[in-house]
Amino acid sequence: MKDVYINKVSIFLPNRPISNDEMEEKLGTINGKTSKGRRIVLRNNQIKTRYYAIDDDGNITHNNAQLTKEAVVALCDQDFKTEDIELLSCGTSSPDQILPSHAAMVHGFLQNGNLEINSPSGACVSGMNALKYGYMSVKSGETKNAVCTGSERTSSWMMSDTFEEEVKHLETLEENPILAFNKDFLRWMLSDGAGAVLLESEPKGKQPLKIEWMEGYSYAHEVEACMYAGGDKLEDGFLKPWSEYPSDQWSKKSLFAMKQDVKLLSENILVKGVDSLKKAIEKHNLKPEDIDYYLPHVSSYYFKDTLYKEMEVQGVKIPWENWFMNLSKVGNVGAGSIYIMLEELVHSGKLKKGDNILLSVPESARFAYAYALLTVC
Known part of the structure; x- marks a missing residue:
């Protein structure tokens, strides 16, 4: 077996940062009314700016595959060209269409010759599954x-x-912000963008990162679907797919909108997350104090303190000073968030040889978690 190194990291964030006050102008109001839940959700997620593939005139500037293509091109230079890529592995939870696959569409935009492609499906963990492949x-x-x-x-x-x-029951949202995790919540959290890494079997560049190990855990055998799109959740928890509904129901039931079962989210996301973290680090005899930089992908800063408390409860507390996050600046880019966090850390000038970096990515779709340990060379 070869060693594997991340020799380059790049990102592409479209257009300019969008402030909280500009969001509704960009996305539009619902039924002509300003959202009652927006300020509550933003106060709790603490996101200040995010990026949209929409220009100031309201025109769409990039689709998902085009964003990804730009991130890939940013990896390349005279020493490594797009034509040198042997495998293209692309994860996303928002492909531009059902078929062809996301990676196939990215390859089509790259126009860089014959290569192998891989398109893991899913939500946020799809980006980590792309990395693991x-x-x-x-x-x-x-x-x-x-x-x-x-x-x-x-x-x-x-x-x-x-x-x-829009979101109803504003009084209830004030009392328990997690109830805002539904369609309206997602509007004030999600962001557009792409990140890419170059993996090679030899270390190259200024500060290559060796991938020590990667682990993944699913709890779908224990918990029903929580975040979903392209279907409708029935009272018994069964997720009925869009293809089993007549076409005139697709819009009426908002079958293609992203939704979340907020009760399931609050009950499981942190407990299962720390349980899987504990499994991963114990498997590799890693102690929390061995982690120099902890990069947790979280959808909202609302979860940060409660995640830390759950770590304390389960005996895997990672000190605050070792956490590295950029959610407030770039928003939640789903499958791209961990790449965008890593890129900022790599270019921060903070890393030194021997530092351990733990990547941690959850997804609430049906509660899956992925981890990777990197060492600075």
């Missing part, structure tokens, strides 16, 4: 390099015409 390919010697990506273009999903009505 590339990691295993290079590690096994199947390919000499792999470019792996995570991306989202959800702004078009969040436009006002996608929603039938």
Whole structure:
């Protein structure tokens, strides 16, 4: 088996940062009314700016595959060209269409010759699954390099015409902010963007990162679907797919809008997350104090303190000073968030040889979690 190194990290964030006050102008109002839940959700998620693939005239500037293509191109230079890519592995929860696959569409925009492609489906963990496929390919010697990506273009999903009505029960939201995690909540959280990494079997560049291990855990055998799109959740928890509804019901039931079962989210996301974290670090004999930088993908800063408390309860507390996050600046880019966090850390000048970086990515779709340990070379 080969060692695997992240030799380059790049990102692409479209257009300019959008402030909280500009969001509703960009996405539109629902039924002509300003959202009652917006300020509550923003106060709790603490996101200050985010990016949309929408220009100041309201025109869409990039689809998901185009965002991803730009991040891949940003990896390349005279020493490594797009034509040198042997494997392209692209994860997203918001592909531009059902078929062809996301990676196929990115490859089509790259126009860089014949190569292998991989398109893991899912939500936020799809970006980590894209990374793991590339990691295993290079590690096994199947390919000499792999470019792996995570991306989202959800702004078009969040436009006002996608929603039938705004969040109700404002008084309840004030008492328990987690109840805002539904269609309206997602509007004030999600962001567009893409990140990419170059994996190779030899360390190159200024500060390559060795991938020590990657782990993934699913709790779908224990918990029903929580966040979903393309279906309707029945009273017994069964997720009925859009294809089993007549076409005139697709819009009436908002079958293609993202939704969340907020009760399931609050009961499971942190408990299962820390349980899986504990499994991963114990499997590899890693102690919390061995982690120099902890990069947790969270959808909202609302979860930060409660995540820390759950770590204390389960005996895997990672000190605050070792956490690294940029959610407030870039928003929640789903499958791309972990790449965008890593890129900022790599270019921060903070890293030194021997530092351990733990990547931690949850997804609430049906509660899956992915981890990777990196060492600075």
